[in-house]
Amino acid sequence: MSTITALGVGSGLDLSGLLDQLRDAERGKLAPLETQKAQQQAKISAYGQLQSALTKFQDSVTKLNDASLFQSLSTNVRGDAFTATAGKTAQPGSFNVEVGQLARAGTLATQRVAAADTALTGGTETTLALTFAGLDENDQPRQVEVTLAANSTLEEIRDAINADKAAGVTASIVNDGSGYRLALNSTETGAEASIAGTNFETLVAGNLAADPGTVITQAGQDAELKVNGIDITSATNQVEGAIQGVTLNLEKTTEPDQPITLRVEQDTLKVREAVGGFVKAFNEFKGTIGKLTAFNAETGQAGDLNGDGAVRSIESRLRGALSGGAGESELRMLSEVGISLQRDGTLKLDDAKLGELVTGNMAGLGEFFAGADSKGGLAGSLNTTLGQLLDGNGIVKRSISGAESRVKSIGERYERMEVSIERTIDRYRVQFGQLDSMIAQMKQTSAYLTQQFDMLAELGSPRKK
Template structure:
């Protein structure tokens, strides 16, 4: 039997077009599956959005549930030259601060020598600073000015050594500086040649004395303590960083000058910001939930999660936690602070009422949100609720996992359906090919018979 290489060639029929139409009709069976897949992906995306807003809300709630949020202090100072840092233990108030002297590190310098690399003698160098004493053996091979400098710095103690050039005929001088400021870090330096004849070092590394040691080292900067007054009370500090002069306050002195006014007050602005951030995050979540469950009667358009039980459950748990109250306390409900739940499900802040509460005893505000040792507050309870909702096995994750499982099942169903369609189309192709061949044969037979009848008719007509 002859074979047909292209459908329709043998029969003259548009079998290829017909096969394409049949395949298109068969592939319509995939439309319900793709529609379901699209709907599921939309729901997964919607729960992802919801999860993001819940996470943002959780961050604001955790801050409200932290006691440190209500214990912050802020400060300001009227002038310059005094930096201020405060902790929660600082006592609110106004203080007069005046720095009259800055702490200074002690510095010494030796007389000059002509060659900083020349050997100067041997012996024992002793440097005392504060409670530390460095003992350095100056031996041959490392007894130049450079060698002594390196030996001192290698000790990594409370003293640093350097070599300076003063531009004179004997320019090289050994300079010593205490790392710490204040009189307690003042240095005492002495050198003992041990009878080795190190006269040059004996002169350089022992104190200057006009009568007995004119080449001795001299003080180039005196050790000084910081001096200041706080509300008229004289205070001395070894460092320019002054701690303890005021409870919970660290003063950093950088310049002396006139008295300045330091104001320490409760950081109510940060507390209010934390509360308003929580309200904004809750309202953003509520707005998103509304859009996901909305229905437009005019257009017949429904939100992606309209009627979803998981979302309704989440909304119910959050509203229950927010509207719940404490058994006792100055503030028992959010509304006591001026934070009320509106009919549309959003929260609204009464700035005047909240401001008045923040001007009062912040321990009462803290008790409402954080709670006490016996019972958690509203923010602590809401934080636990959100942790449960957002847990790996919580409502949102469980809903997403369920949808993903359904999507995977639809993917498998789609693959099976495509395989079935392919088999059906191939069967049609074979049938059409057989039909094409059969019609071609019938056409060939018809042509042959026509030719034979024509020939016979011609023969009979001639006779």
């Protein structure tokens, strides 16, 4: 009997096609698992969107939970002679500021030499002494010494000064048309930091230009200003302490007897932005929930978290925290600070009402959101609730972990079922092979019998004469 190498060869039946149909039918059992897995993966993504919206809302709540927000001050300068910033210790007030003189750094240009790349100093290491206008601890002119290598050129002297971070000056070379000068510029502004002299002429004695000229100095100076008529000097143009908690950055002088008004006042803009950001973030959170839980009656399409218990729990807890108000504070409910809850669950901000509070009762507004003393405000209560919802053991993380576990479980079931299906198909393949062989054998037997019957028929028939 011949060996069958492919299904259907012996029988003439399309057994391979039938086996493929059986495989497709068996694999159809995997479809529900694939659907379940896709649903759980979609839920994980949806929970991620929910978590992101909650985190953004928590960020806005955290800003309102900072009492310093409602105590922050801003500065208003009516002019361009200076700018000002207010720190934590600043106090509200109005100040008249006159800038009579800006601080500047001192400069010094040495006498001329003929060339910048010719050795000027002697054959041994030497020291360049830089003298400043200020006094040291012994009430002597302050000096800084810079070590120079033997046979230093003007360029090498410049480089040695610039390499010494403690020199107190920066150095450059100036060609004034008649020779080369070493130009020194104090690194700090103010009279005391001003470079006043050097021993350059002594170090390069005999190597000056034919027309050496004279040392040229421009003394540094302190800034001079008046605040409400009080004379103030500063070594820098950044003046701190002249007004408590305020830093003035001087940029140019003012006209004589024409002071510029500086106002230090409550920073209402930051508070407005924080409250507006709170309302916006909550409404975006509600919008995210609406999209994730929506249901389209016409198409029958439902959001990935439609009917989800975790979403209902989150909404319920936040609604309770918002409606609970701020306890014993002067302002107790959101409606009293210009925020109302709409029918669709979103918040609406009354800018006019909020404006009245930030200008007329900032303390009450701060107490409502951030609390007074040890008592927590609405933002503190919300922050606690949001922290519980978002932490590692919170409902959001648990929901994500649950969906991930279900995806893993479905994947394991899918793999087991695939193995089972392949075993079933293998069994069908063996049975089809046996069927194919049996039919082939039957065909051979049938052909043999037919042949024998034909021969018998010929033998039994009358002979022709």
